[in-house]
Amino acid sequence: MTKIDPSRPETVLPTPSHTVGPFYGHALPFPGGGDIAPLGHPDAVTLRGYVYDGEGAPLPDAFLELWGADPDGELPRVDGSMRRDPASGGFLGRNGVEFTGWGRVQTDADGHWSARTLRPGARGASAPYVSVCVFARGLLVHLFTRIYLPGDDAALAADPLLRRVDPARRDTLIATRERSGAYRFDIRLQGEGETVFLEFQ
Amino acid sequence: MTLTQSDIDREIAAERAAYDKRRAEGAPVEHQPRRDYAPYRSSVLRHPTRPPVTIDVGTDPELVELASPAFGERDVTETDNDLTRRHDGEPIGERITVSGRLLDRDGRPVRGQLVEIWQANSAGRYAHMREQHDAPLDPNFTGVGRTLTDDSGFYRFTTVQPGPYPWRQHLNAWRPAHIHFSLFGTAFTQRLVTQMYFPSDPLFPYDPIIQSVTDDAARQRLVATYDHSLSVPEFSMGYHWDIVLDGPRATWIEEGR
Numbered sequence: 001m002t003k004i005d006p007s008r009p010e011t012v013l014p015t016p017s018h019t020v021g022p023f024y025g026h027a028l029p030f031p032g033g034g035d036i037a038p039l040g041h042p043d044a045v046t047l048r049g050y051v052y053d054g055e056g057a058p059l060p061d062a063f064l065e066l067w068g069a070d071p072d073g074e075l076p077r078v079d080g081s082m083r084r085d086p087a088s089g090g091f092l093g094r095n096g097v098e099f100t101g102w103g104r105v106q107t108d109a110d111g112h113w114s115a116r117t118l119r120p121g122a123r124g125a126s127a128p129y130v131s132v133c134v135f136a137r138g139l140l141v142h143l144f145t146r147i148y149l150p151g152d153d154a155a156l157a158a159d160p161l162l163r164r165v166d167p168a169r170r171d172t173l174i175a176t177r178e179r180s181g182a183y184r185f186d187i188r189l190q191g192e193g194e195t196v197f198l199e200f201q
Numbered sequence: 202m203t204l205t206q207s208d209i210d211r212e213i214a215a216e217r218a219a220y221d222k223r224r225a226e227g228a229p230v231e232h233q234p235r236r237d238y239a240p241y242r243s244s245v246l247r248h249p250t251r252p253p254v255t256i257d258v259g260t261d262p263e264l265v266e267l268a269s270p271a272f273g274e275r276d277v278t279e280t281d282n283d284l285t286r287r288h289d290g291e292p293i294g295e296r297i298t299v300s301g302r303l304l305d306r307d308g309r310p311v312r313g314q315l316v317e318i319w320q321a322n323s324a325g326r327y328a329h330m331r332e333q334h335d336a337p338l339d340p341n342f343t344g345v346g347r348t349l350t351d352d353s354g355f356y357r358f359t360t361v362q363p364g365p366y367p368w369r370q371h372l373n374a375w376r377p378a379h380i381h382f383s384l385f386g387t388a389f390t391q392r393l394v395t396q397m398y399f400p401s402d403p404l405f406p407y408d409p410i411i412q413s414v415t416d417d418a419a420r421q422r423l424v425a426t427y428d429h430s431l432s433v434p435e436f437s438m439g440y441h442w443d444i445v446l447d448g449p450r451a452t453w454i455e456e457g458r
């Protein structure tokens with residue numbers, strides 16, 4: 001059953017998703033996972049927020065992956081997000097110079113996460129955004145959403161996704177400015193203020 | 202009132218009957234679990250109740266989600282795919298070799314992408330502080346590995362057979378032995394986290410997590426095949442498990458991919 005013959009397209013069917021469970025802690029997080037911005041870069045932004053369940057309780061065991069373009073709207077093609085040390089077998093971390101565009105952050109015991117990345121540039125018809133993939137114990141299939149940054153109202157108004165979203169829920173996709181270069185983005189998995197999640201076809 | 206296995210069994214049966222009814226009424230095959238699968242209690246408050254907003258990736262080739270982060274030789278060390286060689290001594294347990302191909306929906310190999318795994322030790326215990334199961338830790342086994350798929354999309358791990366473990370959702374709840382997998386494709390839309398199981402595990406009918414995949418054929422795709430040609434003489438038992446990434450990718454093919 002699980003040897004798939006690509007010459008028979010009817011056997012090439014998707015492998016089902018499963019929850020990440022509670023015990024990924026030694027496997028997936030890595031030091032500097034949220035330090036996506038190269039050191040001292042003028043376009044660095046801080047993103048942070050909480051992940052909440054349907055009763056408004058913060059999740060202490062969720063993690064997010066962030067993936068975005070560089071300030072020119074170019075997609076990074078450089079590896080090295082989780083550089084390893086061949087001597088110790090441990091993690092070296094990022095080199096602080098290259099921008100890989102991708103990071104992975106856990107929520108802490110309070111359900112809070114934070115990351116530093118570069119302010120994304122626009123691509124295609126979209127306003128600038130950072131793509132987010134949410135994983136958690138209890139979540140049988142991960143969830144995609146987007147973090148749009150506030151400021152350029154014309155770009156947000158023209159964005160093909162934001163134009164289609166129910167106006168009452170649109171703000172769940174747009175971060176709140178806390179101070180210069182720092183934004184808050186909470187994720188509500190269920191219920192009042194439920195975040196808009198995306199499905200790609 | 203204590204939640205018992207028979208309570209969960211009834212709920213699993215009801216979910217299967219509901220799926221069979223949907224199918225009989227002409228609904229499509231469900232390759233993926235539903236996020237609101239109540240027999241798995243942790244899902245109850247952690248699934249959205251609003252339908253997702255659908256994005257047709259054919260409308261804009263510039264979508265960020267149509268590309269994927271890059272991983273390379275800097276992100277893995279040579280012994281990362283051998284979970285039995287991460288400590289000074291040998292882990293306890295039956296050594297196994299797990300290998301297979303990472304494919305896209307067109308059956309094309311997904312090359313050079315990151316595969317990460319984690320698992321319990323042979324006694325069914327995770328090396329995790331929050332793990333409460335009273336089974337021995339193995340000082341020579343953390344149960345974590347990673348590798349990059351090769352030019353034909355193959356991955357390969359050497360590890361030990363994980364044990365089943367209790368997980369306290371209900372009285373006498375046991376997870377069938379499994380290895381957790383995390384996978385990247387050429388598009389972020391293809392991202393997948395899942396679990397691989399072993400053939401003929403007697404715990405399958407009782408486990409709401411594997412049963413969350415209500416379609417029989419889809420559930421079977423989570424179970425590896427014993428493969429004698431992968432068994433290493435005098436060393437390990439071999440299991441083959443191919444993985445197909447769901448989710449759309451770009452319809453054009455990049456040079457060299």
Ligand SMILES: [Fe+3]
Nearest residue numbers: 021023379381
């Ligand atoms: Fe597990």
